[in-house]
Amino acid sequence: MSKSLPEELSVEILARLSMKNLARFRCVCKTWRDIINHRGFAKRYRDISPAKFVSFYDKGFYLLDVEGKNPGITTPPKLDFPLDQSMIDESTCVLHCDGTLCVTLKHHTLMIWNPSSKHFKVLPNPGIFKHPRFRL
Structure with missing residues (x-):
């Protein structure tokens, strides 16, 4: 993501997307792919979904x-x-x-x-x- 957006906020935004969009957004950039593939992200996604x-x-x-x-x-x-x-x-x-x-x-x-x-x-x-x- 951009340098002006903290990673914690990026996680919160991405965690509210659908699974289909997450699969697509993994291809946007390495940073998003790493966030989405991280085990901690999966837990956060389950918690708010x-x-x-x-x-x-x-x-x-x-x-x-x-x-x-x-x-x-x-x-x-x-x-x-x-x-x-x-x-x-x-x-x-x-x-x-x-x-x-x-x-x-x-x-x-x-x-x-x-x-x-x-x-x-x-x-x-x-x-x-x-x-x-x-x-x-």
Whole structure:
């Protein structure tokens, strides 16, 4: 940011942006990228952002505002899924921790995904699935 704007104020301004804008604004300059990527920024962002819930329906991932602070929004924003939609099936499960998602995919694989930074990694089958031969 500019020298006339303290970093603390920059953090407060950036922390009020949407995840989509944060992903875009990481590319503006190195200073903004470093602020947004800092672990302390993620904590501040969670502290002031309304509670969100990621929902999987209609073959997509949507960000829902569970506190109802934006009653004028009737269509929740859809997250840009980084893989081909064919990797998702009806039994997809989404777990989260600090804005990072763990998504189950077809063929018993997992994906670790941060929608705000758009980083993801597909992990091989961890070997913790129920084999069809071993039904109870």
